[in-house]
Amino acid sequence: MSDPQPGLSRRGLLAGVAGLAGVLGGTQWWLTEHPGPMPLLSQTVAWARPGQREFVQDPSDVVPSSRVLADATSRSQLLAGEQAWRDAAPAWSREGPWASLVDGAMLDVRVLTLGLPATVAGWSQRWRYVWPRDASTAAVALATIGQPAAALANLSYLQTVQSPDGWFQARYDPLTGRAPDDRTRQLDGVGWALWATDQVRRLLPSGADPAVTSLADLVRRSTALILDITDHGYQLPPAGPDYWEVSERVVTLGTVAMLAAGLEAATHLLPIIGEEASTAALALRQFDELIAGRFPGFPRHADGDDPDVSVAFTMPPFRDRAEPGAVAALAALEPRITRPGGGLAPGVGWRDDGISWTPETALVALAHAGSAREADAGSLLNWLRAHRTAAGSLPEKVLASGEPAAVAPLSWTASLVLLAVARLSS
Numbered sequence: 001m002s003d004p005q006p007g008l009s010r011r012g013l014l015a016g017v018a019g020l021a022g023v024l025g026g027t028q029w030w031l032t033e034h035p036g037p038m039p040l041l042s043q044t045v046a047w048a049r050p051g052q053r054e055f056v057q058d059p060s061d062v063v064p065s066s067r068v069l070a071d072a073t074s075r076s077q078l079l080a081g082e083q084a085w086r087d088a089a090p091a092w093s094r095e096g097p098w099a100s101l102v103d104g105a106m107l108d109v110r111v112l113t114l115g116l117p118a119t120v121a122g123w124s125q126r127w128r129y130v131w132p133r134d135a136s137t138a139a140v141a142l143a144t145i146g147q148p149a150a151a152l153a154n155l156s157y158l159q160t161v162q163s164p165d166g167w168f169q170a171r172y173d174p175l176t177g178r179a180p181d182d183r184t185r186q187l188d189g190v191g192w193a194l195w196a197t198d199q200v201r202r203l204l205p206s207g208a209d210p211a212v213t214s215l216a217d218l219v220r221r222s223t224a225l226i227l228d229i230t231d232h233g234y235q236l237p238p239a240g241p242d243y244w245e246v247s248e249r250v251v252t253l254g255t256v257a258m259l260a261a262g263l264e265a266a267t268h269l270l271p272i273i274g275e276e277a278s279t280a281a282l283a284l285r286q287f288d289e290l291i292a293g294r295f296p297g298f299p300r301h302a303d304g305d306d307p308d309v310s311v312a313f314t315m316p317p318f319r320d321r322a323e324p325g326a327v328a329a330l331a332a333l334e335p336r337i338t339r340p341g342g343g344l345a346p347g348v349g350w351r352d353d354g355i356s357w358t359p360e361t362a363l364v365a366l367a368h369a370g371s372a373r374e375a376d377a378g379s380l381l382n383w384l385r386a387h388r389t390a391a392g393s394l395p396e397k398v399l400a401s402g403e404p405a406a407v408a409p410l411s412w413t414a415s416l417v418l419l420a421v422a423r424l425s426s
Contacts, residue, residue, distance in 0.1 A: 038406045044391035045111050045123040045409060049073035053111060053123060059391040065103065067111045085110055088146035092425035097378075101385040104392040105417045106145055108409035109138055113150055117174045118157035119415075122396070122407040129171040129180060132158055132189035133243055134412040136196035140317075141415035143203035144422045151200045152211055158193050159218035166190055166225030170241070187229065188242050190222035191258030195318060198265035201272075209272050216273040223266040223280055226259050232279070233263075233286030236294060236302060242310070243359075244346060250301040256291050257313035263287060264319060288323070298329045300347050307333045308347025309360045309367075316370035317419065327371045334364060334376075340400040342383050354400030358384060362394075362416035369423035377420055384417060 042055040046067045054069065056062055063070050068078045085106060086093070093102045113119040119138035121127040135154045143151035161177045162168055168189030169179035197215055201208045212219070229237045241247060242254030263284040270277040294302045298311040311330050314323040337345045343356025344364055361380055368377035387398045394413045395404035 038397070040389065040395060040403070040405050041124045041407050043389045043408065044393040047072055047078045047111070050078065051115055055123065056391055059389070062391050065392065067107045082107060082110070085147070090146065092422065093145060096425065098381055098385060098421050100392075101381065101417060102421050104388060105394060105414040108393050108414035109141055109411055109418070112409065112411045113138065113142070117177075118154045119411050120174055121412065122410050124407045127407050127410070128174070130157065130174050131171045132168045132186070133192045134415070136192035137415040137419070138411050139196045140199040140203070141418040143200045144418055148200070148204050155193070155197055155200060155215055155218065159215055162193075162218060162221055164221070166221040168193070170245070184241055184247065186242065187237055187240050188255045188258040190225050191260070191262030193218055194222045194262035194265040194269065195258070198268050199317065201269070212269060212272045219266065219269045219273055220275070222262060223270065226263055226266075227279065227283055230259065230283065230287055233283035233290060236290065250304070252300055252310065253295050253298060254300070254308070254310035254313065256295070257310055257318070260284060260287050260291060261313060261318040292323070298326060300349060306347065306349040307336075308349065309333070309337070309344065309363055312363050312367035315367045317366070317423070322371055327373070330364065330367055341387070341398045341402050343387065343398050355405070356398040358387070358394055358396060358398065358410065358413040359416060362413050362420060366416050366420040366423065369420045374424055377424055381417065381420060
């Protein structure tokens with residue numbers, strides 16, 4: 001059964017924003033006038049009619065366990081589309097202690113993907129863009145839950161917007177394919193794109209080679225950029241922002257670990273598109289040695305002592321095998337970044353404001369799941385399940401009081417949750 005939502009128009013993309021100017025304008029005012037935590041922008045985002053999403057402030061306005069408004073036009077059609085999405089997912093998505101968490105995460109990814117050129121980070125104004133990191137992770141999650149066409153659409157979008165020199169902008173307007181502002185380009189995007197392409201390849205049904213071949217330009221450009229900017233693994237790249245989205249003076253593990261993950265993915269992908277993989281393999285070995293020497297103990301910054309959750313990028317599913325010492329380093333890090341609300345902060349150098357971040361919490365859960373630490377992964381997944389909004393969506397932040405805050409839903413968190421539960425269920 002196919003989904004009923006039609007392709008996106010500019011009018012459809014902006015639908016639902018009218019009438020909410022007070023909410024979004026208030027958010028901008030809050031960000032300007034208050035250095036403290038942001039309020040919860042919405043309980044969720046739901047379908048008002050096929051092709052039109054709206055922010056939900058009152059969870060009673062939504063059909064329970066759905067992302068469909070109770071008074072939506074064509075409500076039955078919209079609910080049938082959600083059920084078809086569920087039916088396409090593997091059995092593990094409907095079983096076990098995290099079935100409700102998985103169901104909500106699938107619907108969160110769906111409402112931020114369906115009818116769009118690629119998955120957006122969120123639906124509020126500041127998040128309604130395509131980040132290469134978020135879209136790449138969503139691509140893997142979509143393939144994991146039985147949505148290969150949507151997964152490949154994300155990767156094809158990234159191939160389309162990628163610069164000829166291989167660089168990605170920090171984020172893209174989904175309609176124009178252009179950067180919405182002058183944010184600094186983020187080098188880790190090529191690592192994310194290569195990693196996601198290889199992961200989706202592994203998850204596709206038989207006949208994956210044609211799909212990878214259609215992404216040949218993405219693979220070639222991304223690999224060439226990594227080889228060039230690291231001098232084939234013999235030098236660290238220049239400093240720049242990574243998933244923390246802040247300026248950096250010293251190169252971070254978040255960047256170099258994802259470049260290494262991308263190189264490893266390239267060794268699997270290049271032969272499929274008729275390219276020799278030996279150069280990438282040699283560069284990967286050298287680059288891993290360089291990283292081990294400059295990031296001993298997995299600090300955030302080269303030659304530093306400030307670990308953060310990017311150690312997860314040196315472990316499965318980002319790498320075929322965990323780098324030596326990574327599992328122990330993550331176990332030692334977690335107590336240092338646990339916040340009063342029970343979730344995690346991005347790293348020990350992050351401001352101590354009491355706020356838990358759900359993407360980093362889900363990322364650590366995924367790393368635990370990939371390293372056979374099932375109990376640790378389960379504990380974090382239980383926390384995420386307990387700290388959703390009243391409408392069942394995963395927010396970006398959780399305050400020290402335990403209240404959800406900022407944007408909801410957030411596609412990166414939802415995608416990481418799906419990947420973590422899938423790992424535990426395999």
